[in-house]
Amino acid sequence: MIPTSQFLQMKGKRIVITGASSGIGKAMALRFADAQAEVMLLDIDQAGLVALKENLIPHAALYPIDLRSREEIISFWADLSEQELPHVLINNAGIYPAKDLLDIDEAFLREVFAINLESMLWMCQGFIGRRKKRGGVIINVSSVEAVLPFKEDLLIYSVSKAGVLALTRALARDYGRVGYRVNCIVPGAVKTPGTTRLARLAVQKLRLDLFKAGYDFQTRLALNRWGHPDEVARVALFLASDLASYVQGAMIPVDGGFLSS
């Protein structure tokens, strides 16, 4: 029997994490670095990446990149040597701007889709295209909003995150036989700089509807509290490890019970 501690040992594994400067991505970077993985951190926020390396993960490899650009994603994968190829890809970067259907224009739609969905598709294409028959692990980050649209004006976000679920399951089916495990984390109510910004917006603009949405949201949390980003990172570590060797095409909520209430 393989010792339990060995399952969570990531020494010698290279892990790509997108959106690693902040929130859930940053927590994943810390968690995987603690498990002795070599972390390869991607974000548009270069200063955030540098601060993370200088203060917390000195051996991290940094890749400032705008994930809206397919060209930059293609270059990222093309520039990696065979030795640098990652074993695990975590597509975490995402944005959640709100707009009513009637105010949505093409630029808004393109922006949200480009980051939340298309970048994940191109990153998967690069990962599988370079690793070929060697297989690997892909973890995509969706949202409870994909399954249960709750906060108003997040229509485009919900659609993009539903696309992430479909992408995950389709890749799990198409590439399982070649040795790729592809799964999805479905977070909800995790306290990050992103969700804190949303809450601050509600206070600044005295948006009563946002206060009410926040209150209603809170009452659905079976655990009666918001989650810590590391609580999502721990599930990513499980999915990346051989503890999850028979988990394929799964959508795992990490939401304090929001979807079950």
Ligand code: NAD
């Ligand atoms: P966050 O805003 O704290 O961090 C997101 C990171 O993505 C930032 O570092 C940002 O710079 C990066 N990013 C944004 N646009 C980018 C681009 N064009 N190129 C490269 N990097 C870019 O967000 P978070 O709350 O940690 O969310 C992380 C993921 O989890 C997102 O996909 C989000 O939709 C999902 N999610 C979060 C929650 C939650 O409660 N926090 C709930 C459901 C889903």
